[in-house]
Amino acid sequence: MSFQERTPAELTAGAVLYRAGFIxxxxxxxxxxxxxxPAAMSDPGAQRQLVTRAVHSLRSEGFHPIGDPALLDPGPSxxxxxxxxxxxxxxxxxxxxxxxxGEAVAPLSELTAPGDGLLHHVIEVLDAxxxxxxxxxxxxxxxxxxxxxxxxxxxxQYSIALGATRDDLADRxxxxxxxxxxxxxxxxxxxxxRVAAALASSPSAGQSSTATGAPPPASPxxxxxxxxxPSSGPRR
Numbered sequence: 001m002s003f004q005e006r007t008p009a010e011l012t013a014g015a016v017l018y019r020a021g022f023i024x025x026x027x028x029x030x031x032x033x034x035x036x037x038p039a040a041m042s043d044p045g046a047q048r049q050l051v052t053r054a055v056h057s058l059r060s061e062g063f064h065p066i067g068d069p070a071l072l073d074p075g076p077s078x079x080x081x082x083x084x085x086x087x088x089x090x091x092x093x094x095x096x097x098x099x100x101x102g103e104a105v106a107p108l109s110e111l112t113a114p115g116d117g118l119l120h121h122v123i124e125v126l127d128a129x130x131x132x133x134x135x136x137x138x139x140x141x142x143x144x145x146x147x148x149x150x151x152x153x154x155x156x157q158y159s160i161a162l163g164a165t166r167d168d169l170a171d172r173x174x175x176x177x178x179x180x181x182x183x184x185x186x187x188x189x190x191x192x193x194r195v196a197a198a199l200a201s202s203p204s205a206g207q208s209s210t211a212t213g214a215p216p217p218a219s220p221x222x223x224x225x226x227x228x229x230p231s232s233g234p235r236r
Contacts, residue, residue, distance in 0.1 A: 006033065016061055020054035048073040088118075098176065105170045112163035119159040126152035 006014070014035065018024060022035035037050055052073040055065045091107035098104035111118050130148040133141055 012061060013058065013063060016057045016063075017054055020057055021050050022054065045073075047071075100176075101169060101172045101174045105166060108162070108166040108169065112159055112166050114163075117159070119155060119162070123152045123155055123159070126155070 010033070014024065014033070017035040021038065023038060025034055025036055026032070027034060037047060041047055041050065048071060051071045055072060058065050091110060094107050095104055098106075109117075113120070126148050130145045130152070133148065134145045
């Protein structure tokens with residue numbers, strides 16, 4: 001099954017696991033999707049933190065994880081809940097619903113604002129990651145460091161070009177026909193939580209459950225999302 005063929009619930013659960021720290025992989029034999037812990041993560045405490053973070057985030061998205069309590073961190077959580085990617089999705093909705101040029105320009109402004117735009121912060125993250133990774137000091141790591149810095153440089157150039165495009169659009173004064181805007185509004189997804197929207201067609205959405213650290217299993221209305229698997233062993 002390709003990435004595009006996965007259900008909205010599978011995509012949502014997969015994104016939660018990915019942000020929590022799991023690694024997306026494919027079953028070489030069956031071709032199915034699953035999520036595993038990082039190969040070098042052998043410390044039980046770190047593994048519990050990883051699973052705990054994933055479980056809390058899945059619950060916040062409307063899933064109901066179940067599993068062995070021993071896999072969860074029993075003490076006060078030192079892990080942060082995963083932040084979903086809603087802000088960028090909201091910018092997309094704003095563009096689709098825009099009636100005036102200024103309303104369409106505003107999301108581009110959020111991306112390209114000098115020194116404080118989203119792309120500026122993405123570049124900072126890449127540069128900071130390259131600096132941190134360089135400190136590990138292993139010979140093979142240099143190519144990853146160089147690649148991160150190259151991507152950051154290229155993204156900076158694209159950001160400049162996108163900012164110029166934003167300025168060209170801002171110089172225009174155009175209103176979308178009411179009928180066109182109504183059609184755009186009709187295409188907007190529900191403002192409810194992402195999982196609620198993904199499972200809206202399922203009569204058992206409110207009762208779905210899943211193994212700890214993994215998305216919910218199949219319900220009568222949808223197929224099973226990818227599962228999380230532990231890594232095969234430590235690697236550095």
